[in-house]
Amino acid sequence: MRRLGALAYRHPVRVLLVAASFFAAAVVLGAPIVSLLRVSPSDFEDPASQNARVTRLLQRATGAEDEFGVVALMPTGADGRTSPSAQRQEARVAALLARQKGFLRVVDYVRTRDPQLVSRNGHETVVLATFTSGKLGNQAVERLRPQLRAERVAFGGLDPVYEELTRHSRVDLERAELLALPLLLALSLWVFRGLVAALLPLLIGGLTIFGTFLFLRIVDQLTGLSVFALNLVTALGLGLAIDYSLFVLSRYREELANDRRSADRRSSNADTGTAIGRTLQTAGRTVLYSSLTVAAALAALTVFPLRFLYSMGIAGTLTALTAGAVSLIVLPAILVLLGPRINALAPAWLRRSSLRASRPQAGGFWFRLARVVMRRPGAIALASAALLVTAGSPVLRIALTPAGASLLPTSSQTRQVNETLMRDFATDAALRIAAVIQAPPSAGKSVEAYARQAARLSGEPVAGSPRYLGRSTWEVAIPPRGNPNSAASESLVKRLRALAAPFPVAVGGITAWFMDQQSSLGSHLPVVLVILALTMFSALFAMTGSVVLPLKALLMNMLTLSAAAGALVLAFQDGRLGGLLDFRGNGGLEPSNLVLLLTIAFALSTDYGVFLLARIKEARDAGLPNREAIALGLERTGRLVTAAALLFCVAVGALVTSQILSIEELGFGAALAVAIDASIVRALLVPSLMALLGDWNWWAPRWMRRLHPGSAVAVLGDGREPDGEATRSPSGPGS
Numbered sequence: 001m002r003r004l005g006a007l008a009y010r011h012p013v014r015v016l017l018v019a020a021s022f023f024a025a026a027v028v029l030g031a032p033i034v035s036l037l038r039v040s041p042s043d044f045e046d047p048a049s050q051n052a053r054v055t056r057l058l059q060r061a062t063g064a065e066d067e068f069g070v071v072a073l074m075p076t077g078a079d080g081r082t083s084p085s086a087q088r089q090e091a092r093v094a095a096l097l098a099r100q101k102g103f104l105r106v107v108d109y110v111r112t113r114d115p116q117l118v119s120r121n122g123h124e125t126v127v128l129a130t131f132t133s134g135k136l137g138n139q140a141v142e143r144l145r146p147q148l149r150a151e152r153v154a155f156g157g158l159d160p161v162y163e164e165l166t167r168h169s170r171v172d173l174e175r176a177e178l179l180a181l182p183l184l185l186a187l188s189l190w191v192f193r194g195l196v197a198a199l200l201p202l203l204i205g206g207l208t209i210f211g212t213f214l215f216l217r218i219v220d221q222l223t224g225l226s227v228f229a230l231n232l233v234t235a236l237g238l239g240l241a242i243d244y245s246l247f248v249l250s251r252y253r254e255e256l257a258n259d260r261r262s263a264d265r266r267s268s269n270a271d272t273g274t275a276i277g278r279t280l281q282t283a284g285r286t287v288l289y290s291s292l293t294v295a296a297a298l299a300a301l302t303v304f305p306l307r308f309l310y311s312m313g314i315a316g317t318l319t320a321l322t323a324g325a326v327s328l329i330v331l332p333a334i335l336v337l338l339g340p341r342i343n344a345l346a347p348a349w350l351r352r353s354s355l356r357a358s359r360p361q362a363g364g365f366w367f368r369l370a371r372v373v374m375r376r377p378g379a380i381a382l383a384s385a386a387l388l389v390t391a392g393s394p395v396l397r398i399a400l401t402p403a404g405a406s407l408l409p410t411s412s413q414t415r416q417v418n419e420t421l422m423r424d425f426a427t428d429a430a431l432r433i434a435a436v437i438q439a440p441p442s443a444g445k446s447v448e449a450y451a452r453q454a455a456r457l458s459g460e461p462v463a464g465s466p467r468y469l470g471r472s473t474w475e476v477a478i479p480p481r482g483n484p485n486s487a488a489s490e491s492l493v494k495r496l497r498a499l500a501a502p503f504p505v506a507v508g509g510i511t512a513w514f515m516d517q518q519s520s521l522g523s524h525l526p527v528v529l530v531i532l533a534l535t536m537f538s539a540l541f542a543m544t545g546s547v548v549l550p551l552k553a554l555l556m557n558m559l560t561l562s563a564a565a566g567a568l569v570l571a572f573q574d575g576r577l578g579g580l581l582d583f584r585g586n587g588g589l590e591p592s593n594l595v596l597l598l599t600i601a602f603a604l605s606t607d608y609g610v611f612l613l614a615r616i617k618e619a620r621d622a623g624l625p626n627r628e629a630i631a632l633g634l635e636r637t638g639r640l641v642t643a644a645a646l647l648f649c650v651a652v653g654a655l656v657t658s659q660i661l662s663i664e665e666l667g668f669g670a671a672l673a674v675a676i677d678a679s680i681v682r683a684l685l686v687p688s689l690m691a692l693l694g695d696w697n698w699w700a701p702r703w704m705r706r707l708h709p710g711s712a713v714a715v716l717g718d719g720r721e722p723d724g725e726a727t728r729s730p731s732g733p734g735s
Contacts, residue, residue, distance in 0.1 A: 001284050005277040008332035015333035019326075023207050030214030034173065037220065037227035039165045040134060041066065041158060041513065043308040044403050044592055049516035050497070054508025057436045061469035064104050068128040068430040069137045069159035072097065072144075073417045075152050079122035080109060090125055093153060096144055097129040102136030105129070107429075116429040116479050126421070128430050131159065138163040156417025157430055161405045164414055165660060169227045172658040173234055180238065180654035184647060188242070191643040194343050197249060201647075204331055205241035208323045209234055215318045226308045229315035231663055235655055235670075236319045236600070239648035240294065244287045244327035246644050247611060251283035252276065252335050253342070272339045276332050284328055286543075286614040290607050291324025293539040297603035300531040301596065304524050306517070308403075312596050316603075366638030370631035370687045377688035384684040385559060388676070392562025394569040401588030402485060402514040409659040410584050422483065431484045431510040433458075435496055437466070437474040439503040444468075450501045451476045457495050484511045521591055532599065536606045543610060544617050547700045552689055553613075556681050557605045561598050564673040568594070572665050581668070583661055593662040600666075601673035608645070608677055612637050612686060626697065630690050638683070645678030 008015060045052050059065060072093050076086035087110050094106045107128040109117040118125050131137035137159030145155060181202065188198035212233045216225060255275035298320060301313025335342060373380050405418035421428040435454055437447055444466075451466045458478045467475050478496070481488035489511045496507045533554060540550040568589060571577040575585030616633030624632060652674070655667025690697050 001280040001288070002277065004284065004328055004332065005273075005280040008280075008329070008336050009273045009276055012333040012336040015329060016337070019207065019330045019333075023210060026207075026210035026214040030210050030212075030217055033213050033217045033220065034170060034230060036217070037166075037225055037230065038162075039169065039227050040162050041403075043226045043228075043311075044306055044517055045513060046305045046516060046520035048305060049513075049520060050506050051508035051512040051516045054434055054436045054506045054512070057438070057473055057506065058434070058469070058475070061471045061473035062104060062130070063132050064130045065133050066130070066137075066158050067434065068107070068130055068432075069134055069157050070097070070129040070131065070141055070155065071157035071417060071421070071428075071430050072127040072129070072148075073124060073154045073156060073420060074127075074148075075124055077123065080118045080125040081115075081122050086125065089151065090127060093148065094127050094129075096147065097127065097140065100131070100136075100140035100143065102131040102133060102140070103129065104132060114429065116426055119424040120426065121424070124420070124424055126425070126429065128157075134159040134162060154413050154417050154420075156405065156414045156421070158404075160414040161408065161418075164408055164412060166227050168408070168659045169231060169663070172655075172660060172663060173230055175657055176231070176654040177234060179657055180651055183650055184238065184242070187647055187650060191246065191647065192249065196338065197342055200249065200331065200334065201242040201245035202238075203334075204245050204323070204326050205238040205651075207326050207330065208241045208319065209237040211322045211326070212237060212315065212319045215322070216315060219314055219318075223310075224307060225314065226311040228308060228663070229311040231655060231658070231666075232312055232596075232600075233315050233319050235652040235667070236316060237323060238651035240291070240320060240323035241327065242647045242651065243607070243644040244290070244323055245331060246640055246647070247283045247287060248279060248327055248331055249335070249342070250640055252279040255279050256340065272336055276336055279335075280328065280332060282614075282618065284332075286611055287324055287327055289539055289543055289614070290610045291320050291327075293535060293606050293610060294603045295320035295324075296535040296539075297532055297606065298599060300528045300535070301599055303528050303531065304592075304595070305520060306592055308592050309596060316600070320603075364635050364638075366683075367631045367635035369638070369683060370634040373684055373687045374627055374630065374691035377691040380684055381688040381692065384680055384688070388559040388563045388680065392559070392564075392566040394566040394574075395562055398565070398569050399573060399588035400518065400591045400594075401586050402510070402517070403590050403592070403662065404510075406586035407590070407661045409582075427479050427482055428484060429479060431480060433478040433480055433489070433493060433496065433507065433509040433511055435476040435478065435505055435507050437476065437501065437503050437505050438472055439474055440472050441468060443474075443503065446502050447474045447476075450499070450503075450505070453499055454478055454496055457499065458492055480509070480511055484509070485514055490515055518591055521595060525595070528595075528599070532602055536602075539606065539610060540613065541700070541704070544613055544698070545700055545705065546698045547704060548693060548697055549613060552693070552697075553606065553609045556609075556677075556685055556689075557602050559685075560605050560673055560677045560681055561601055563676050564601055564669050565594070565598065567672050568597075568665060568669050571668060572661070577668075581656055581664060583664060586661065589665065590662045593665060597666050597669040597673075600670050601677075604648070604670070604674055605677045605681070608641055608674075608682060609686075611641055611644075612682055616690075620698070626694055627691055630687050634683070634687055641678050641682055645674050648674050 042052070058067060074089060074093060076083060076089065078086050080086040080090065090108050090110055094108045097103060097106050107114070107117070109125055129137070131140060137157070141155045141160050185198060185202060188201055189195060192198045192201070216229065216233070219225065252275055255278045256272070295317045298313055298316030301316065302310045304310055405412070405415045408415040418428070437450065439447055447466045454476050465476070467477070469475055478492070481492055483489065493507055493509070493512050493515060536554060536557070537550040540553055541547060572585055573588055578584055612633060615637045616629050619632045620626065620629035649671040653667050653671035656664050658664050658667065
């Protein structure tokens with residue numbers, strides 16, 4: 001930190017010139033990443049899963065990325081099973097699809113007599129088409145929509161679904177920025193108490209976002225990334241930049257004011273140099289711990305093999321590290337050049353407010369609140385914990401749903417087609433179960449015998465007809481039992497996978513895709529949880545020298561996560577906020593998005609814990625008793641954490657304007673988790689539990705204290721350490 005302070009103080013212009021050059025390169029080279037990234041079903045799939053193997057086998061044999069990626073739904077006006085005019089219309093649509101670039105295969109009722117392709121009342125029918133790629137399939141849909149609009153033909157399927165998710169993600173990114181930036185500027189003017197100071201976090205945020213875009217473009221050349229990572233970079237980049245700027249700037253103002261009040265009236269330059277040095281040794285150290293902690297926590301997502309999650313892990317890690325680096329290198333250089341002018345362009349009442357906030361107080365609102373809480377710590381801790389547990393109780397009935405058309409807005413034709421198929425048809429014939437058999441062309445009889453067994457298991461008369469695809473690959477297509485995500489369909493997939501066969505068989509399809517996704521998440525989740533716990537423990541132990549505080553923080557983080565997850569169940573799974581946020585729930589939460597949300601919430605909860613505990617430890621190391629240190633630490637960070645949380649909630653909460661349901665859930669859940677952590681947890685649970693624990697807050701085994709020689713060692717009232725060893729505390733006896 002001393003070296004960073006010296007760099008900022010001695011070479012501020014050089015630092016800013018390098019930063020400006022980096023920003024220009026990031027804009028030119030990094031911004032195009034927005035148009036390069038896409039989303040596909042493989043984003044939510046483990047490449048080692050059985051369904052992924054099925055996809056690879058089918059693509060090798062047929063050249064198609066997705067089987068039946070395009071669905072054309074048409075009202076027939078008559079019974080499509082018997083009406084010649086309805087069948088002519090169906091044949092025309094099939095012929096138009098066959099003329100499109102990349103076309104491979106079409107399936108309709110006229111050719112197959114498959115009853116799954118006609119609605120229950122016979123007045124609607126579907127034509128299924130396969131293209132070599134999702135991109136070509138969607139281009140075909142866009143060309144045919146205007147031609148068939150008069151006949152009320154609507155298009156759906158996986159190809160349009162994931163194309164719309166990509167398009168909405170980009171549009172939502174722009175909308176969130178346009179909505180959040182003016183509001184953030186207005187709130188920053190109040191929080192930072194001056195126009196010049198208010199513009200700094202937005203500047204740091206812009207540099208963070210575009211810098212991360214540049215790094216992501218480099219990473220994308222090595223491994224494909226999901227387009228959803230861009231939404232995370234924007235929200236998290238703005239949020240962390242504001243948080244870090246607020247803590248650095250507030251501490252700088254405090255140190256600058258302390259120097260101004262000192263009896264030794266030094267020059268302005270000396271004041272600035274001293275203030276920036278102390279700022280980086282205190283708030284800068286906290287920002288360093290915070291950025292490393294958030295980065296390490298989000299890096300845990302790279303354990304998951306799903307592209308959606310490891311993309312988020314890479315993006316989140318790079319965002320946190322970039323935000324920390326910019327806040328510790330670029331921001332101090334700006335502060336050195338501005339000096340006392342950091343308070344320029346501020347109304348007089350805001351300047352007076354800023355001056356009051358920079359002076360240490362022992363009787364402010366947060367100090368008094370801590371005192372009140374610590375008078376009855378047991379009752380307040382119990383009541384706060386009970387409130388969070390109650391808020392989290394809906395998580396006991398959580399349901400999981402796959403990523404798909406239900407994530408799109410209700411106005412989407414693609415979603416409407418999907419809902420019509422679920423409502424009016426026996427099943428969505430495009431989402432059939434596929435058993436892929438690796439056998440030579442001469443093995444037809446053995447394959448047919450397997451197909452008959454599969455048909456008996458499924459109970460479907462149209463199932464069990466094997467089709468040779470080439471390259472020693474056969475396919476047996478089996479309709480799901482009603483809803484592809486029903487328990488009956490999942491049971492059928494399990495039985496098909498257990499069915500003995502003379503040749504290698506892999507069973508896939510949309511049902512298997514979701515089953516394999518949940519299995520992959522479940523198998524990797526324990527490792528991720530261990531990484532998160534170790535990350536938090538290591539960060540807080542390195543900062544405090546205590547093993548008790550990290551364990552307490554872990555407990556509080558779990559309470560925060562349970563409350564946030566419970567709110568998600570009520571708001572999105574049950575649809576309680578559907579009217580307010582303009583969405584129609586799909587009866588569950590997408591599992592990979594839920595894992596992402598809880599990881600982000602855990603990282604941010606630890607982040608705010610670092611800010612508070614760092615100030616409490618600083619006060620204790622200065623010689624204050626335990627309760628006095630807690631109260632002063634809360635007083636010095638209460639306003640800052642609250643303001644940081646408010647600004648962060650605006651930055652990440654802007655995602656609720658998204659037209660993609662999972663992104664709405666992410667914005668709502670992350671903002672709520674931050675709000676809970678900054679209010680109930682930091683204002684009530686932290687001071688009450690720390691008051692109950694007393695000097696045990698700072699306890700660590702003797703062998704661990706040797707790993708952290710600078711940590712404070714608590715003593716009991718009789719001069720003994722909590723482990724019974726007689727010693728003296730460098731901070732004095734606890735209260």
